[in-house]
Amino acid sequence: MKEMENLIDDYVTQGYEILEQSERNAMVRKKTWGSGGGHVLWAVLTVWWTIGIGNVIYALIAHYGAEKVMLKVDAEE
Template sequence: MDYSDSYRREVTAKVESGWKIEEETPDRVTLVRREFGSPGIHLVIAILTIWWAMGVPNLLYAGYRYVTGSQRTVVWKDRPDADADDPVARTE
């Protein structure tokens, strides 16, 4: 098996599980998963502020979580197949 086969499989598996490709270079792919916050927190914010702020705090919270709550991982092309399940993959 070639390194590129395991590389393509790993990238495909991550994309199918909800990751999006942020940057692709010849030797690596950077994947990102973003979120807008939990529905429970949005509900609490809505209940507490909808009357006075008309949903603006919910939008601010969603934007904050979209920027700060993102996860990134890098899949390297020349990584040996034995390390494919290694939990040391860079995730931020």
């Protein structure tokens, strides 16, 4: 469906990635690995004890906990 393709293209342009896609539905997630300020904060607070593992954990939490959006298109009649 052209309408679904256009909707997905809009979200991909805004920085989302496609997780699942069918003819009338799609699940997209915001592409992020965390903010620069967040990484600096985590580095300052944890680098001495975790040798940077705190930053990796922060990036993974930011990526997998990012905003997800379910896109649906009504059936054409």
